[in-house]
Amino acid sequence: MKIYGEYVKVETRRGEDLVDITDLVSEIVGRSGVSDGMVTIYTMHTTTGIVVNEGEEGLTKDIVRFLSKLVPENGEYMHHHFFREDGRMAVNAWAHLRSILTGMHTSLPVSDRRIVIGMRQRVFLIDFDGPQARSIYVQVIGI
Template sequence: MQLSTSKRVEIVDITDKVSGVVRSSNIDEGMCTISTSHTTCAIIVNEHESGLVSDIMELLEKLVPSNADYYHDRVDNNADAHLRAVLLGNSETMPVRKGNIELGTWQSIFFVELDGPRKRNVDIAVSSSDFRG
């Protein structure tokens, strides 16, 4: 799946797109892994509530300030994005049950842009656990 971001740091809800891929896979029971091969973005699962989204962005700025004196900034000036991505991770794996991704009541799947705006790729792999011998 491709997506385009519009801000340097942005949290994008991709739950509906991932759910659509899972449904179209025709896999009844299994696992869905959502990942990105980029090093300056992340995949997370959490609640989609505007205050919490703002809190996450503020937390990232507190933990990894944008304007610190990072070694990598001498090369690409985006060390904060790499360091934030290290903390958040590049994938999430969720169960598939009855043909749908199984999420908790308040769970949503997010793509977190940390060095945008950019065009990004998100990989969605759905595998079956229906092993009949």
Template structure:
């Protein structure tokens, strides 16, 4: 069996870390799958999906770490006029941060529940907001 659900978020900040664990857990319950896998994936190239502990201080550390790796003031090639788009590309840092974080997370489903560590949460990571964003939860199994 395959069950799929789309979720839409309205992000508020340029870089934002949103815990979506409860949304994923609800989709798993609604799927009726007892044993299998769940995948959470972003539909955007400047947003990511990852897992980590949900602590404000850790979110801040992750944000600072990514900003050090991908500084805003670097002369990126993508920060220029793009004829195909008819506008200036001003989001190279969003693409690079999303590439580092990744765009998906996988979990096992056992007895109808996501198998995850006690402190492990699912995050949707915005790197080019504010914006309307979509992620998909797909549950496969029996």
């Protein structure tokens, strides 16, 4: 069995941003040497998420708007206080909570050196508190 992994930087462009990372994942699978197995895409940040869904422009906006309604910015969050370890105020509980709702990783099957993915499916990194350069880890396991 082979295990192959890569850290990748993804730059987001807006405060809330969906970045299609499907091609990036496919490239990593291609050079992993794994023919059949599974790929896991994992974000290293607690204010981002990884999701699989359709990349239609309106839908990507709907995803952001829906999550914003579920977890509004102006709530009474216990997280919002001075965070001594960071030396700054924590003011983004909403971004953490939205991240929990999407989850921070996803896994896809790998078959014949390719990810198995539906015609309308794309893999997205969602930044809830961007823009920033974000790190993700992609690990391919198989034979």
